[in-house]
Amino acid sequence: xxxxxxxxxxxxxxxxxxxxxxxxxxxxxxxxxxxxxxxxxxxxxxxxxxxxxxxxxxxxxxxxxxxxxxxxxxxxxxxxxxxxxxxxxxxxxxxxxxxxxxxxxxxxxxxxxxxxxxxxxxxxxxxxxxxxxxxxxxxxxxxxxxxxxxxxxxxxxxxxxxxxxxxxxxxxxxxxxxxxxxxxxxxxxxxxxxxxxxxxxxxxxxxxxxxxxxxxxxxxxxxxxxxxxxxxxxxxxxxxxxxxxxxxxxxxxxxxxxxxxxxxxxxxxxxxxxxxxxxxxxxxxxxxxxxxxxxxxxxxxxxxxxxxxxxxxxxxxxxxxxxxxxxxxxxxxxxxxxxxxxxxxxxxxxxxxxxxxxxxxxxxxxxxxxxxxxxxxxxxxxxxxxxxxxxxxxxxxxxxxxxxxxxxxxxxxxxxxxxxxxxxxxxxxxxxxxxxxxxxxxxxxxxxxxxxxxxxxxxxxxxxxxxxxxxxxxxxxxxxxxxxxxxxxxxxxxxxxx
Amino acid sequence: xxxxxxxxxxxxxxxxxxxxxxxxxxxxxxxxxxxxxxxxxxxxxxxxxxxxxxxxxxxxxxxxxxxxxxxxxxxxxxxxxxxxxxxxxxxxxxxxxxxxxxxxxxxxxxxxxxxxxxxxxxxxxxxxxxxxxxxxxxxxxxxxxxxxxxxxxxxxxxxxxxxxxxxxxxxxxxxxxxxxxxxxxxxxxxxxxxxxxxxxxxxxxxxxxxxxxxxxxxxxxxxxxxxxxxxxxxxxxxxxxxxxxxxxxxxxxxxxxxxxxxxxxxxxxxxxxxxxxxxxxxxxxxxxxxxxxxxxxxxxxxxxxxxxxxxxxxxxx
Numbered sequence: 001x002x003x004x005x006x007x008x009x010x011x012x013x014x015x016x017x018x019x020x021x022x023x024x025x026x027x028x029x030x031x032x033x034x035x036x037x038x039x040x041x042x043x044x045x046x047x048x049x050x051x052x053x054x055x056x057x058x059x060x061x062x063x064x065x066x067x068x069x070x071x072x073x074x075x076x077x078x079x080x081x082x083x084x085x086x087x088x089x090x091x092x093x094x095x096x097x098x099x100x101x102x103x104x105x106x107x108x109x110x111x112x113x114x115x116x117x118x119x120x121x122x123x124x125x126x127x128x129x130x131x132x133x134x135x136x137x138x139x140x141x142x143x144x145x146x147x148x149x150x151x152x153x154x155x156x157x158x159x160x161x162x163x164x165x166x167x168x169x170x171x172x173x174x175x176x177x178x179x180x181x182x183x184x185x186x187x188x189x190x191x192x193x194x195x196x197x198x199x200x201x202x203x204x205x206x207x208x209x210x211x212x213x214x215x216x217x218x219x220x221x222x223x224x225x226x227x228x229x230x231x232x233x234x235x236x237x238x239x240x241x242x243x244x245x246x247x248x249x250x251x252x253x254x255x256x257x258x259x260x261x262x263x264x265x266x267x268x269x270x271x272x273x274x275x276x277x278x279x280x281x282x283x284x285x286x287x288x289x290x291x292x293x294x295x296x297x298x299x300x301x302x303x304x305x306x307x308x309x310x311x312x313x314x315x316x317x318x319x320x321x322x323x324x325x326x327x328x329x330x331x332x333x334x335x336x337x338x339x340x341x342x343x344x345x346x347x348x349x350x351x352x353x354x355x356x357x358x359x360x361x362x363x364x365x366x367x368x369x370x371x372x373x374x375x376x377x378x379x380x381x382x383x384x385x386x387x388x389x390x391x392x393x394x395x396x397x398x399x400x401x402x403x404x405x406x407x408x409x410x411x412x413x414x415x416x417x418x419x420x421x422x423x424x425x426x427x428x429x430x431x432x433x434x435x436x437x438x439x440x441x442x443x444x445x446x447x448x449x450x451x452x453x454x455x456x457x458x459x460x461x462x463x464x465x466x467x468x469x470x471x472x473x474x475x476x477x478x479x480x481x482x483x484x485x486x487x488x489x490x491x492x493x494x495x496x497x498x
Numbered sequence: 499x500x501x502x503x504x505x506x507x508x509x510x511x512x513x514x515x516x517x518x519x520x521x522x523x524x525x526x527x528x529x530x531x532x533x534x535x536x537x538x539x540x541x542x543x544x545x546x547x548x549x550x551x552x553x554x555x556x557x558x559x560x561x562x563x564x565x566x567x568x569x570x571x572x573x574x575x576x577x578x579x580x581x582x583x584x585x586x587x588x589x590x591x592x593x594x595x596x597x598x599x600x601x602x603x604x605x606x607x608x609x610x611x612x613x614x615x616x617x618x619x620x621x622x623x624x625x626x627x628x629x630x631x632x633x634x635x636x637x638x639x640x641x642x643x644x645x646x647x648x649x650x651x652x653x654x655x656x657x658x659x660x661x662x663x664x665x666x667x668x669x670x671x672x673x674x675x676x677x678x679x680x681x682x683x684x685x686x687x688x689x690x691x692x693x694x695x696x697x698x699x700x701x702x703x704x705x706x707x708x709x710x711x712x713x714x715x716x717x718x719x720x721x722x723x724x725x726x727x728x729x730x731x732x733x734x735x736x737x738x739x740x741x742x743x744x745x746x747x748x749x750x751x752x753x754x755x756x757x758x759x760x761x762x763x764x765x766x767x768x769x770x771x772x773x774x775x776x777x778x779x780x781x782x783x784x785x786x787x788x789x790x791x792x793x794x795x796x797x798x799x800x801x802x803x804x805x806x807x808x809x810x811x812x813x814x815x
Contacts, residue, residue, distance in 0.1 A: 307696065331698035339696055348690040350757060359686060359697040362679045369678050413697060 004053035006039055013039045014213045016053070021158065026180060026190040028204030028224075030197070032233055032493070033293050033458040036213040037193050041160050044191075045077045046070040076151030077160040082143050086136030091118040093135050094150045121149040125179040141172035148179065159183065160191040165199060166294055177203055195292045197226045197497045211235045230497065234460070234489040260319070261452035262304075262335070262421045267313030269299040272476025276313065279471055279478060281421065281452040286443060288467025289456040290492045296476040297456045298340055301423045304454075305337040306330040317420060331360055334420035338410050338427060340456075342403065346410040349399030353391055354380040356398050357412040364416070383412040388438060404428075404435025411442060422446055423454040428462060440466055460489040472496050499762065502751030505806075506766045509799060513773050521780040531658050533776050538660030539650075539722045540742055541768040545671050546715030547743035548764040552675075552688045553708045554756025555604060555611035559618030560716040560743055563596060564736030566626040567717050568724035572635035575643055582643035590717045596622070597713020601706030619740065626732040634731040637724075650725035660722045664765070667715065672761040684708065688757030746771055749796055 006014040014036045021027045031037050042048040044055065046064035054061055057073055064070055070077075084093045091114040092099075100110040100117075118131040127145035129138065135146060144164060151159055161180075165173040180190055180203065194200055200207050207224055209216040209232040217232045219225075260280040267277050277300055281287045289297050302308030304315050306324040314321050317333055324330045327337070339345040347356050357380040358365060365376040380394050387408040391401055398409055407427065414422060424443065428436040443466060447453045457463050463470055470482045472495035480495040499507065518524045543560045550557040567589045574585040596618065603614045640647050652659045675681040683704045686694040695701045719739075724730055750767030752759030774795055778788050 326700075327696050328698045328700055337696065344690070345692045345696045348686055348693045350689045351686065355682065355686070359682070359694070359699065362682055366679045369680060370673065371677055371679060371682065 001040070001044060001055050002053060004040065004043060004050045004055075006043060006048060006050050012213055014043070014050070017210065017213070017215055019044075019208055019215075021189045021191055023157070023189050024184050024187045025205050026184055026192055026203055028200035028207035029191055029193045029210070030195075030200060030207055030229055030233060031210035031216070032460065035210040035216075035233070037210055038162065039213075040210070041077060041162065041191070041193065044070070045075055045160065071154055074155055074157035075160070076154055076156030076158070078144070078147045078151060078162065078164060080163040080166060082140070082147050084135050084143050084146055087134065089132050089134050090122075090129055090138075090146050090149075091115045091131035093146055094118045094121065094131075094153050096150070098154075117153055118149060121152045122146075124152065125149065125182075126175065141168045141176075144168065144172075144176065148176075152183075156188065158189040158191070160193070162193045163195065163294075164192075165194065165196060173199070195497055197229050200224070200229065201226060209233055226494075226497070230490060230493050234493050261317065262454070263314075263316040263319070264300070264304060265314040265316060267300065267303055267315065268311040269296060269303045269476070270309030270311060271299040272296050273311045275476035277473075277476070277478055278313075279481070281454055283450050283452055284447050285468045286447050286453040286455055286466060288463040288470040288487075289454060289473065290458075290460065290463045290470055291473035291496050293458065294475075295473040295496065297473050298425050299476075300473070301337060301425050301454065301456060304330070304421075305335055305423060307337065307339075331417065334417070336414040336417065336419040336422045338407070338414070338422065338424045340425035340429070342406055342410060342430075343399075347398040347406050350397055352395045353384060353389065353398055353401075353409055354394040356409050357383050357394075358416075360413050361416045379416060380412075383415055384409075386415070387412050387442065402432065402435070404431040404439070407431055407439060408435070408442075411439070418449075419446070419451055421452045421454070423456070425456045426458065427455060428457070428459065460492060463487075463492065464489060500751070500760065502758075502803075503760060503763050503766070505803060506750055506763055506770065510766055510770050510773065513770065513777070513795075517773065517777045517780060523780055524776065527656065529776070529780070531653065531656070533772050534661040535650075535658040535726065536660075536772045536775075537765075537769045538658060538662070538664040539719050539726065540739070540746065540772060541664040541765050542660075542667050542722070543712075543716045543719040543739065544743040544746035544764050544768040545667060545761060546712035547740065548747040548750070548752055548759055548761070549671070549675070549684070550611070550708045550712045551744070551747045551752045551754060552684055552756060552759045553705050554688050554691070554754075555705065555708065556615060556744070556754070557600070557709065557712045558612065558615040558740045559596070559600065559622060560712065560719075561736040561739035561741075562619045562622035562626065563593060563713065563716040564720040564723055564739055565730065565732055566622040566629070567593060567720035568730040568735055569626045569630045569635050569732050571721060571724050572637055572730055573629070576635075576638060582646045585643075586646060586721060589721055590714055593713040593715075593717025593720065594710050595713070597710040597716075598706065600713070601709030604709065605702040605705040615740075623732075626735075630730075630732040632732060634729055636729045640728075646721075647725045650722045660726070663718070663722065667718065668761055668765050675761055680704065680707070685757055688755075690757075742768070742771055745792070745796055749799060 001019045003016045003018060004014050005016055017036065017040060019040060029037050039048060043050045046066045046069045055064055056062060062073060095114045100113040101107040102110050115131040122129055125145055125148055127142065129142050129145065135143060164176060168176065184190060192203060201224055204224065205221050207219045207229060209229065211233060216235050219228055261283045262281040264277060264279050268275060291297050299308055303310040306326045306329050315324060316322065322333050343349060354377055358376050362371065365372050365379060384394050389405050389408045391405060398406060427439055427443065431439065443453060443455060455466060464487055468484055470487050470492060471478050472480050472492055474496055482491060523529055547557045547560060571585060571589050574580040574588065575582060600614050600618060603609045604611050649659050654662055675684065683694065683699045686699060687701050687704055691701055746767035747759060747764050748754065749770055750763030771792060774792050775788060778785065778791050783791065
């Protein structure tokens, strides 16, 4: 692939990226969240089309108009979210969309042929799975093998694996590596995307690093170390971020119960039930929570706010343990969440700005259960003005607003409640630059008024610039808490990768 | 009125004009009273089902509830000699109770509304036939509860009582849906239940109450219909009423995906269906075509709405 560029509305996802892989080579593809790895692979496999640039196979330029083209050229991809159908058996999944059938107008399925071929591919990668097992009953690792068998049965000459070990145990990961090395020996070209830099170190013949949609560098086998990779991923000289005076009411690292507003005490989430997480957020403090996608940050936030599963552990507010079983309980206690999925969970697109903003606090504008419309409209208008929401009126549907303005509406829901704790999950994702600065200002304002703020973000610059302290998570656990002075993109990234 | 409501209103007016032109009998006092009585009784349970549909659910049980409660009402008054106020209160409470059972199964156990209320449809029909010994029930001469029967067959200044009752119910429902906190939460859940939950709305309670309301309104209709017909055969009484209600709600602008609809629209939808039935009667169309005519007109309406609506959206965009 050479000089691949791709623009999405508002962002340049890829800017003249070159990428190549030879037969019998394993190339590690590395980069922060949003660096462009997935987009590049989606272009390679025909899911997206590049705006410019060229894809060639064995020196011959090819056009990728869709996944079917990619499959025809022998490119197989195994996505992070395994695309297998749980209710169908293994053989059915391996042959999904290209089922073997008998001749004749009825095109009856040829189960025997599909099962024997599936068995052959599974044996090749040493997976102990029967082709007739329903996939829903398999472990994640076994599903992974089903996906690989599917790619192999299509005679993939190039195999792309996106975070294949994210849900595998170490022995299962070891098996997968053996399979990949086997395939490499057989001449298959392999692209291996992972945040686990140890795996890249161990496995890759070469690593290509992307940063902000550009080639940030490549490392050959001999020079491939974790430190070098992190340097290229972050790609900045070490600095302490924009300087901001250290505020006196937040003694750095002071986590004693006396000033702690929110205490998370040995909480285990449904996603990582074996890991206990403890942290504290003080009054007037912004605690940044950094980590890679899948590190368990959102799950932690959801467990605190009563949305997700809290397997065990306690949440304390101002030293008092809380019984939170639903978002309603959390909001009642003064803990509010600005969720990552803005359209699905933040706003109700079909309802007006006014109705969205007053939804959690409508009781305050009602008598005997009937809404006092003037009071409601006045409060909503005041909040919309405070937040500088750009809309022609508070009666327009929330869905018509830009991402940044929608995010302000979500924030507006909570402002009237004067939250004691407010948790932001990716507050500025998909938000334009101007609105981003305003949202940052509002976050700081909430903290200044005494709220304890938790800010989950995958944007390292945002984390470094906006946080008083930073907690870094990796695979469900907190791998470190950095004071403001120790907080650099590199120090965070080193804690965020294995 | 919203665009949808105006659409239904125009359709209703056009239909009335056509029927009136074709058959002068349509505008006779007796016919209008008759249609008004039916609009009233059907409108009441249609509003209940409409509330459930706004949450994104469905209530298929109202027809069978009508049969079961009708049979019980007759037995309470005629066979067991209960005082009329007690019997009416018991019927309404029973309706609310059945609705509460549906609501809890849907909101707490997360069963699918279609399945819960389909089982209700079968269960209550069976229960009605069993309780009544499969024999037709009535109220005889109705001594001692004439006032209660007047609710169904009487009229106020020429307006049939069921229509008056429906107007009261519709007004209360309008306040509840379009002016109260509960109503706001109802629509929020219908549009996006996740976002509503994240905003602290007690989604389970709101949904459960929608089924309770549907049950209560089905009970109110059941009382009116039982008194009006004065002959409740448990195997057929109330058959297809759930479909009338769903049709009325959908014609009136409710989306089966939830979040959309209005009381005014539902009432006009219910009226439209009754005018259509009246049309079949008055225009000497064979009565067996009754359902076919309704189906055809609703389908044409839906197609027109889709085409017209799409052009409107394109025009706006």
